[in-house]
Amino acid sequence: MFRILANDGIDPIGKQLLEKAGFQVDTDHIPQAELFEGLKRYDGITVRSATKLRQDLIDACPNIKLIGRGGVGMDNIDVDYAKGKGIAVVNTPAASSLSVAELVFAHLFTGIRFLQDANRKMPAEGNSKFNDLKKAYAKGVELRGKRIGIIGFGRIGRETARVALGLGMEVLAYDLFEVPAELDIQLAGNITVTCPIKALNIDQVIKESDFISLHVPFCEKPVLGKEEFDSMKDGVGIVNCSRGGTIDEEALIEALNSGKVAFAGLDVFDNEPNPRQDLLSHPKVSLTPHIGASTNEAQERIGTELANLIIDFFKT
Ligand code: NAD
Numbered sequence: 001m002f003r004i005l006a007n008d009g010i011d012p013i014g015k016q017l018l019e020k021a022g023f024q025v026d027t028d029h030i031p032q033a034e035l036f037e038g039l040k041r042y043d044g045i046t047v048r049s050a051t052k053l054r055q056d057l058i059d060a061c062p063n064i065k066l067i068g069r070g071g072v073g074m075d076n077i078d079v080d081y082a083k084g085k086g087i088a089v090v091n092t093p094a095a096s097s098l099s100v101a102e103l104v105f106a107h108l109f110t111g112i113r114f115l116q117d118a119n120r121k122m123p124a125e126g127n128s129k130f131n132d133l134k135k136a137y138a139k140g141v142e143l144r145g146k147r148i149g150i151i152g153f154g155r156i157g158r159e160t161a162r163v164a165l166g167l168g169m170e171v172l173a174y175d176l177f178e179v180p181a182e183l184d185i186q187l188a189g190n191i192t193v194t195c196p197i198k199a200l201n202i203d204q205v206i207k208e209s210d211f212i213s214l215h216v217p218f219c220e221k222p223v224l225g226k227e228e229f230d231s232m233k234d235g236v237g238i239v240n241c242s243r244g245g246t247i248d249e250e251a252l253i254e255a256l257n258s259g260k261v262a263f264a265g266l267d268v269f270d271n272e273p274n275p276r277q278d279l280l281s282h283p284k285v286s287l288t289p290h291i292g293a294s295t296n297e298a299q300e301r302i303g304t305e306l307a308n309l310i311i312d313f314f315k316t
Pocket of ligand 1: 071072073093096097100151152153154155156157174175176177215216217218219223241242243267268290291292293294
């Protein structure tokens with residue numbers, strides 16, 4: 001019987017599929033430092049972003065034949081090293097795209113109507129403060145007809161574009177690779193509509209967008225820094241549901257304080273899981289703890305896909 005350690009958890013559907021196929025699946029989390037001993041008993045391990053699989057751990061556990069990553073980013077795994085040792089490394093890149101895209105809009109709607117600040121400041125009992133707050137939040141805006149600039153037009157960038165198009169927004173997009181001129185979006189009633197995408201260079205996207213959403217992988221140098229913020233429209237809204245490190249946080253705080261940036265919605269940030277204090281308490285910042293894929297639907301898809309990949313690998 002093959003033994004799998006689901007060290008960062010797995011959806012019950014995935015666990016059931018594996019057990020039905022004859023695998024033993026353990027979901028009790030083993031702390032990172034104890035994995036050097038604990039992982040030796042297993043044939044395979046699945047992780048999300050928390051558990052790190054670095055060279056020393058891979059070397060210490062020669063029985064491991066497969067590493068499964070539930071989700072997209074593999075930055076917590078030394079993928080090439082593992083593959084070099086003959087270990088299969090699999091992930092489920094598309095399973096969470098829609099959930100992440102929807103979180104982008106949770107942050108966008110929050111920012112344009114000041115919800116992050118309103119939630120913190122609502123008075124416990126109705127009093128005069130209530131009217132002060134009504135005035136403070138009187139200058140909300142609508143999304144329809146506005147321009148969203150999407151940087152990184154892969155799986156999640158495209159899902160974000162589809163939601164934006166459905167809301168009647170104009171989509172400007174930049175990617176290192178060619179951006180399609182149009183995208184199909186599915187509406188209720190099984191109706192498919194083809195909508196245009198405006199492919200631009202990164203400087204144009206930054207200059208011309210009312211809102212900018214990042215969907216790039218981790219990069220050594222931030223995609224948005226002081227120079228980029230300076231060239232944005234006044235009052236732009238920024239959303240980052242991609243990876244910490246893709247925005248220069250010092251420059252972002254400066255741009256928020258000067259009013260250049262009206263709000264920022266961040267699911268990812270430097271030094272996760274501890275955001276810097278001036279981001280955490282900033283009235284123009286909506287923060288979430290890296291929950292882009294944290295929906296029932298995405299977790300079910302991830303669990304099912306991961307289980308099928310593991311079954312295919314060990315049983316064929
Ligand atoms: P993807 O590989 O499908 O798309 C990424 C795109 O970014 C590619 O098309 C690539 O060409 C482009 N790109 C890379 N560097 C770029 C740059 N400097 N400028 C412009 N484009 C660039 O990946 P995806 O599935 O769309 O995921 C995008 C990001 O979202 C990743 O960082 C991933 O880790 C992150 N993510 C976050 C969550 C969350 O919980 N918040 C969940 C899943 C994925």
